[in-house]
Every structure is written in structure tokens, then in C-alpha cells.
Amino acid sequence: MQIARHIAEQPTTIVESYRSAARTLETYAPGPIGRVLLIGSGSSFNAGTVALPSMRAAFAGEVSVVGPQDFLRRPDTVPVRGTLAVVVSQSGASATSLEVARRAAAMGCATLVLTANAESAAAALGLPLVLMPAGDETIGPKTKGYVASVAALQAIAARFGADIADPAELAPNLEAALAAAETRAKALAPALDKVDTILVAGDGADFGTALEGSLKIAEIAGIPTAAYTIEEALHGRLHGLSERSLVLAIAADEVGRTEASTVREALAPHGIAVETVAAGPTDALPTPWCTLASTFLFQYMAVELALRRGREPDLMRYPGLTRRLAIKVDDSQ
Amino acid sequence: MQIARHIAEQPTTIVESYRSAARTLETYAPGPIGRVLLIGSGSSFNAGTVALPSMRAAFAGEVSVVGPQDFLRRPDTVPVRGTLAVVVSQSGASATSLEVARRAAAMGCATLVLTANAESAAAALGLPLVLMPAGDETIGPKTKGYVASVAALQAIAARFGADIADPAELAPNLEAALAAAETRAKALAPALDKVDTILVAGDGADFGTALEGSLKIAEIAGIPTAAYTIEEALHGRLHGLSERSLVLAIAADEVGRTEASTVREALAPHGIAVETVAAGPTDALPTPWCTLASTFLFQYMAVELALRRGREPDLMRYPGLTRRLAIKVDDSQ
Structure with a gap:
């Protein structure tokens, strides 16, 4: 059972992801930001929701969490000037999140990509990147990837003025x-x-x-x-x-x-x-x-x-479902 | 079984609620609006979500649906200038929605109250009011109240420029x-x-x-x-x-x-x-x-x-639960 080990490693993941993001962001200067969109699906959407109050403390303007499909269905309503789009994809392979990152950058949003996979399609976009050191988490249900995302988002909030203790x-x-x-x-x-x-x-x-x-x-x-x-x-x-x-x-x-x-x-x-x-x-x-x-x-x-219940906790209940749903651009579960 | 009758009456409710709201709003002129908050809980929250695309078509600025508690927890983040707060309470008795209406108006938001109950605490606030003619719906699960709310919100969107057919x-x-x-x-x-x-x-x-x-x-x-x-x-x-x-x-x-x-x-x-x-x-x-x-x-x-399942559809599964939860200011279910 690998998941027990991954769960136990989370305090280390939190500390390392926060530090790594803080280091990367030291030189990140997107200009005046009046609006922040936190974009992701699944655990990445949830991480955005958890980080919302800190991001609101950091940025004066509107901050919201948006699903990738919601963004893609109405990109024209996004005022681009001074908008920071933070696209979170732990796998770096969520098809719609990748499309959002491309679209937001093309529109002229300051676009920051957060991913745990340096070899992923998301990392290869050539956009400002925060790599989250969640380490090897090849099993289906992600736990380190989730806390790494939250920690990296908190580091963004801290970089822009929120009062957050170093974990x-x-x-x-x-x-x-x-x-x-x-x-x-x-x-x-x-x-x-x-x-x-x-x-x-x-x-x-x-x-x-x-x-x-x-x-x-x-x-x-x-x-x-x-x-x-x-x-x-x-x-x-x-x-x-x-x-x-x-x-x-x-x-x-x-x-x-x-x-x-x-x-x-x-x-x-x-x-x-x-x-x-x-x-x-x-x-x-x-x-x-x-x-x-x-x-x-x-x-x-x-x-x-x-x-x-006699289930193997390293597997999702229906292994391979994600692949059959064609929501990832690689072969992740 | 009253609910079957209420469900069947919904086409009439939709037509009447839309017309009534449109008439009321003919003379409503809150000034330039750059931001709209649709505020409600339960079915009223859901109605706001359904009406969101129309409201976005009507207003140039940010439009969002907010739960009353979420508003009350961070009213200071709401930029008041040019903000329209639409507070929806079908019963007119949701405690937190009433508090939001009072607070938003005191802050200087243009505040519009939508309720189906002319005798309710919400109607008595002395704020601009849209009365939704959902008629007598004394049973627990509301259906007419919900469609009336959506129809009234569509009438607001139409009043401010969305292209919506008269139902x-x-x-x-x-x-x-x-x-x-x-x-x-x-x-x-x-x-x-x-x-x-x-x-x-x-x-x-x-x-x-x-x-x-x-x-x-x-x-x-x-x-x-x-x-x-x-x-x-x-x-x-x-x-x-x-x-x-x-x-x-x-x-x-x-x-x-x-x-x-x-x-x-x-x-x-x-x-x-x-x-x-x-x-x-x-x-x-x-x-x-x-x-x-x-x-x-x-x-x-x-x-x-x-x-x-042998249940009485006019009743919620646990009658009286709402009262015991103390979320309404009157004795509604």
C-alpha cells in the first residue's frame, strides 16, 4: 500500500512545495494585478478553493476559482488587463487546463502554471512555471499532489502580501x-x-x-x-x-x-x-x-x-476510468 | 397531494412572475451597475446559478452567485460603488438573506429584494421589492417558488439588456x-x-x-x-x-x-x-x-x-427540520 506512505510524507511535501514555489516566485513580477483566476479541475479546483481567502488577502481585486470548461465557455467575459490566471494541473496533463493556459496567455493574461510533473505537457508550454516537488506519486488517488498545490498557492499569496507563516x-x-x-x-x-x-x-x-x-x-x-x-x-x-x-x-x-x-x-x-x-x-x-x-x-x-471493504486503497474504485473518459492527454489514471 | 398541482401550475407561475417583475422594474433605475451579486440559499442560490448567463449578458461587469453566509463573512471585500445586490428569498424569512439585504443596503449597494411573500420580513425591509406571484405554496418542498425566482431574475436580465423572449x-x-x-x-x-x-x-x-x-x-x-x-x-x-x-x-x-x-x-x-x-x-x-x-x-x-417508497411527497423527508435548524425567522418548514 503506497498511499499510506504518500499520506505520511505530506508534511515534508508541504514544506518543500512552499519553499520551492517561494524561491521561484522571488523574481516573478507580472505587473499590477487587479483580478486573479485560479483555474483547475478535481483536486486542483479544490486546492484553489482552500487557497481563496489567502489569495483575497494578497490581491486587492476580485479573486475566483473557475473550472477550465467554465473558462473556455466564456473567455470573452474575462477582462484581460491586470488579470493573473493561475492554472493548476498536478499531472500537467489535464486536457482542458492545458487549453486554458494556452488561451489565457494568448489573450494577454499574466499566466502562471503550477504542476508537479516537470516532464508534462503543461511544463512544456513555455509559460512561467512553478514546479511542485510532490515527488513520485504514481498511484491513482493523489494526496501529496493536493497538499503541494495548496502549499504552492499559499506561497503565491505570501509573495503578494498575505501574512502566512513559513510551514x-x-x-x-x-x-x-x-x-x-x-x-x-x-x-x-x-x-x-x-x-x-x-x-x-x-x-x-x-x-x-x-x-x-x-x-x-x-x-x-x-x-x-x-x-x-x-x-x-x-x-x-x-x-x-x-x-x-x-x-x-x-x-x-x-x-x-x-x-x-x-x-x-x-x-x-x-x-x-x-x-x-x-x-x-x-x-x-x-x-x-x-x-x-x-x-x-x-x-x-x-x-x-x-x-x-476489501478494496485496494492505491487504486481508484474503477481503475482506468479517467483514461476511458479521455480527460488527460497522457496515460495517467 | 398538493405538490402535483403546484408542479402543474408552473407554466402559469413562470409567465406571471416574469410579467410582474418586468412591470415592477420598468421604473427601477439604480444608476450605472458594474458588479452584480445574486444572493440566496437553497433553491434561491440554485435560481441565481441558472440565471447567471442571462445576467452576464445584461451587465458588463462581474456577476456572481454568493451564499448569504459567504457575503456576511467578508462584506468588506465587496466594492460597493456600482454594485447591485439582488437578494432572493422565496419565503422572505431566510435569516441570513435578510441580514445580507440590510447590510448591503446600509453599505450603499443598490439592493433589490425578490420574495414570493408580501407579508414577510423581507418585504417589510423597505427596500426596492419584486414580489413574485408564486401564489399559495404552503407545503414543504417548493417548486413554484423556484421557477418564479428564475423567471423574475430573467426579467431583471431583460430589463438591463439581455435578449430574452417573453414567456x-x-x-x-x-x-x-x-x-x-x-x-x-x-x-x-x-x-x-x-x-x-x-x-x-x-x-x-x-x-x-x-x-x-x-x-x-x-x-x-x-x-x-x-x-x-x-x-x-x-x-x-x-x-x-x-x-x-x-x-x-x-x-x-x-x-x-x-x-x-x-x-x-x-x-x-x-x-x-x-x-x-x-x-x-x-x-x-x-x-x-x-x-x-x-x-x-x-x-x-x-x-x-x-x-x-410510500412517502408523502408534500412533506420533506424530515418535517420540522428547518425549524429545528433555526434558519428561518418564521415558522416555515
Whole structure:
């Protein structure tokens, strides 16, 4: 099982990806930026959502996360002047992300490409490039690639003025968060042998974690999942749950903890379990690293749930599906 | 069963809500608008997403859909000058939407309130108001309120320059779409007695329909659902499905139909059913009304699936949950 090793290596990946991006960006000067688009699909989209608050703190103008297809369907609505397009593709092979990078650069956007694969089509575009040292992650479900993307995006935010601590000084706390997540995942999993669906809810940056956490559980354990902001979860979505369901509510702060309590009490009469996920599993991590560390629980849960179902966690539930869907320009899963 | 009557009344609701909003807006002149925020939760959020392309056609600046909590968490990032805040609350009682309307107006945004309830707290705010004649819809799951919201938002887009046909001239086509949706829902439902989850995928305005359609099935039939853009669905989400699952892919155009075919062929070896939902169930409806009409199938499916499970479709699966969650300022479900 390679994925356990990859998950365990994430604190190192975070530190190295942040540092590497910071070094690359030292000399990056795209001129005045009034608008930032974070563009990616799957885990890269989720990473953009997690980094959104930091990017908003760094740039005065509008910052948004956009799917590649959404960009390609309406590129004419993008005001190019002063627009920074950050295209994230961990594999460097997402067909639509590549097309966006080409199109944005041709339009005159400042275009920055983030990829973990130096040999990829994305790296070969000849555009300003941040290489993320996520290392060898040849298995299907990516975990290091995801945290590397978030760390690199945080380095961009820091380069343009957001107040972000260098994660190198926090490595022991990241390790402690990882250990705590593994322990909790192992404690939660045995009660979930008959779970029918897992709903993950979180606000702001935590909505990105909800997207990524729910995706990992779906990909690795093959369980139906969904992610919503807490507000959207409360406006009707809970009616899709049963006494076999689980709600994981990410509570970033006191407001989030209060909301999670309200949900737990409202669902208790119906026998629906609600578990709170702290933004950081330890109190010793400042934002945004505590937010990133809250992803660890979902990764470990995905592995535990897969193992209990007799699935190989290194594989997606349906190996080869990505290839058959023709969404990558190489042969990655 | 009142909901069947409400669903059937929707063509009339669409025509009346559009006309009523158009009349109200004749004299509405908020000054130059460079930025539009469509604000709402639940069905109102979904309605905003469906109306987004029309609003983008109408206004030169940035248009986005924002959840009320997201607005309240970062109101200071909203550039007020030339901002139009359109706050949609069908009940007029969503606590956070009311707070947003108050806050946006106090900040100096041009603030327009859309509600179906003339007696509501939202109507009493003293702000420019569009009353949506959705009529009496006292049951839990709202259908008329949703289409009324979309129609009123389309009237705003038309008032500010989008090219939109008056739906009054399309009433027979809307009726035909409704009949076709009912027939198809009744044909699809019997195969879904053991469905474990329904994933709805759609792009652009159809992503709004995917959100609303999946919400109605969850609320009324109590089945786990999720909504994604087609691109996000392809990037990992399909691994959460089983041979008991259903994918409903909304295909707005030739591109969408091709994508839906790709998904169907990729999932066929795993025994996962994929059904295509045309943007409009008949060819006789122009955009945006064909988009709105594609919602009918999901509403009828929700009712059929509830009936086959012995559930009362007029009730949400967990009646009273909204009250216990304290998200409304009145006693609505």
C-alpha cells in the first residue's frame, strides 16, 4: 500500500512545495494585478478553493476559482488587463487546463502554471512555471499532489502580501496533526461499515477541504459523498440522509462549532450521526496550515474505509476510468 | 397531494412572475451597475446559478452567485460603488438573506429584494421589492417558488439588456415540456427502487438545474444526491457510484450530448446507468426557458420516487427540520 506512505510524507511535501514555489516566485513580477483566476479541475479546483481567502488577502481585486470548461465557455467575459490566471494541473496533463493556459496567455493574461510533473505537457508550454516537488506519486488517488498545490498557492499569496507563516517552522505540528488524524480515522471507521452516504460540510476555505475530503472518500472507498457549505447543507440537503448516513462538519472556528452542534442536535432524533472535524486537529497550527491539515482525516478515513471493504486503497474504485473518459492527454489514471 | 398541482401550475407561475417583475422594474433605475451579486440559499442560490448567463449578458461587469453566509463573512471585500445586490428569498424569512439585504443596503449597494411573500420580513425591509406571484405554496418542498425566482431574475436580465423572449408567448410549449417531463419521470422511476445515489451533472446554467434537481430528489424522496459540473463529475466523482446508482447528465447542446455519451460508455462496463436530460424536453423552447423547463423532470421524478417508497411527497423527508435548524425567522418548514 503506497498511499499510506504518500499520506505520511505530506508534511515534508508541504514544506518543500512552499519553499520551492517561494524561491521561484522571488523574481516573478507580472505587473499590477487587479483580478486573479485560479483555474483547475478535481483536486486542483479544490486546492484553489482552500487557497481563496489567502489569495483575497494578497490581491486587492476580485479573486475566483473557475473550472477550465467554465473558462473556455466564456473567455470573452474575462477582462484581460491586470488579470493573473493561475492554472493548476498536478499531472500537467489535464486536457482542458492545458487549453486554458494556452488561451489565457494568448489573450494577454499574466499566466502562471503550477504542476508537479516537470516532464508534462503543461511544463512544456513555455509559460512561467512553478514546479511542485510532490515527488513520485504514481498511484491513482493523489494526496501529496493536493497538499503541494495548496502549499504552492499559499506561497503565491505570501509573495503578494498575505501574512502566512513559513510551514518549515511548523513541521512538528504538521506531523502531530497527521498522527492525530490517523488515530481518529481508525476510531471512526468501524462504525461506518454500513454507511450509505457521507455528507461533508464546511465554509470558506473549509468548503475546499469538504470538496477534497469527499472526493478522496469517493475515489478510494467507493462510497457516495457530497460536499456543501454548511448553509447549503442546512437548506434541504440533510433530507437526503438516513440513519445509515454520516455528516462530517468542518468547524473552523467558534461559529462553525456552534453550527455543527445545531446540526447534530437537529439530526439526533433521526439517528443521523454528525461528527465535527476541527479546522486543525491540533491547536498549534496557525491558519492556513490548520485548514490544510484538516484534510488528513479524510485521507486516512478513505484508506480505512477501503481496507474494511476489501478494496485496494492505491487504486481508484474503477481503475482506468479517467483514461476511458479521455480527460488527460497522457496515460495517467 | 398538493405538490402535483403546484408542479402543474408552473407554466402559469413562470409567465406571471416574469410579467410582474418586468412591470415592477420598468421604473427601477439604480444608476450605472458594474458588479452584480445574486444572493440566496437553497433553491434561491440554485435560481441565481441558472440565471447567471442571462445576467452576464445584461451587465458588463462581474456577476456572481454568493451564499448569504459567504457575503456576511467578508462584506468588506465587496466594492460597493456600482454594485447591485439582488437578494432572493422565496419565503422572505431566510435569516441570513435578510441580514445580507440590510447590510448591503446600509453599505450603499443598490439592493433589490425578490420574495414570493408580501407579508414577510423581507418585504417589510423597505427596500426596492419584486414580489413574485408564486401564489399559495404552503407545503414543504417548493417548486413554484423556484421557477418564479428564475423567471423574475430573467426579467431583471431583460430589463438591463439581455435578449430574452417573453414567456407568455411560449406558454403552450412550457405545457408540452411539463407533459413530456411527467411521462419520462414515470418511465424512469420503476427502475430506481433500489437506487443508492443519484448524481446530477450539468454545465453553466444547467449546473443550477443540477443543484435544484438534486435538491428536490433529496428533499422529497429522501435519496442521497449530489450535483457537479460535468467536468468535476468526470474528475473522480464517478468512483463513488455503484451498479445501483444513476447519473443524470443535463445536455444543453451538442457538446453536452457528446460528453454525456462519453460518460455513458465509460460507465457501462461497471453497470452504472446514465440518462441524458435535454436542456429542454421539447425543441420548441428558446434559451433560457428550455433550461428552466428541464427542471420539471427532476420535480416529477422526486414525486414518483417518493410515492414508490410510500412517502408523502408534500412533506420533506424530515418535517420540522428547518425549524429545528433555526434558519428561518418564521415558522416555515
